[in-house]
Amino acid sequence: MDLPESRDSGSPTTPQWPAPAEPSADxxxxxxxxxxxQIPDLPVSDHERVYQRxxxxxxxxxxTEAD
Numbered sequence: 001m002d003l004p005e006s007r008d009s010g011s012p013t014t015p016q017w018p019a020p021a022e023p024s025a026d027x028x029x030x031x032x033x034x035x036x037x038q039i040p041d042l043p044v045s046d047h048e049r050v051y052q053r054x055x056x057x058x059x060x061x062x063x064t065e066a067d
Contacts, residue, residue: 032057 017040023030035054039047 028061029058032061 020037021033024033032054035050035057039050042050
């Protein structure tokens with residue numbers, strides 16, 4: 001994703017985060033995915049950890065429903 005050019009050569013442009021997704025009909029999925037809301041406040045170095053936790057949570061939820 002390309003970031004917009006800064007008009008002011010000395011200051012970086014802050015990316016605009018997308019609006020939160022509409023809730024799904026599955027409360028467990030909504031609970032897991034709600035962790036995405038913390039991403040904008042975290043340093044980039046922490047994003048992978050949160051994405052992995054969300055991925056693992058969704059996978060576990062899917063596997064539970066398959067049983």
